[in-house]
Amino acid sequence: MENLENPYVVLLQITDAFEALHIDYVVVGSIASSIHGEYRASGDIDVVADLNFPHVEPIVSTLRDRFYVDYLKRWSERFGLVDLLERALKQSQ
Numbered sequence: 001m002e003n004l005e006n007p008y009v010v011l012l013q014i015t016d017a018f019e020a021l022h023i024d025y026v027v028v029g030s031i032a033s034s035i036h037g038e039y040r041a042s043g044d045i046d047v048v049a050d051l052n053f054p055h056v057e058p059i060v061s062t063l064r065d066r067f068y069v070d071y072l073k074r075w076s077e078r079f080g081l082v083d084l085l086e087r088a089l090k091q092s093q
Contacts, residue, residue, distance in 0.1 A: 007031055011045050017062040018049055025049040 011031060018025045027035070029046030051059070 007045055011047070013066055014045070014047060014063070017059060018047075021055060021058050021062065023049055023051060023055055023059070 008031075011027065015025065015027070026048050027046070028048055029044070030040035030042035031045050033040050
């Protein structure tokens with residue numbers, strides 16, 4: 001069984017999926033600085049990905065069994081990915 005409490009295991013699963021689907025991405029935030037030797041405690045993983053609408057179904061299908069990602073598909077179909085990001089940013093303010 002996979003250890004999903006280990007952020008590096010989770011990160012590798014996500015980045016492996018992006019790479020398999022040829023989705024460009026960059027790891028940022030505290031996990032990126034920790035990988036480079038500057039440890040910062042954080043409870044999240046920050047990844048910026050160049051997702052387009054055609055990526056939604058394949059990424060959801062790839063990660064569905066390991067993570068809760070169905071909301072991405074529903075929101076992207078309803079509002080589009082750009083609107084999803086804008087709504088997330090408004091809710092975080």
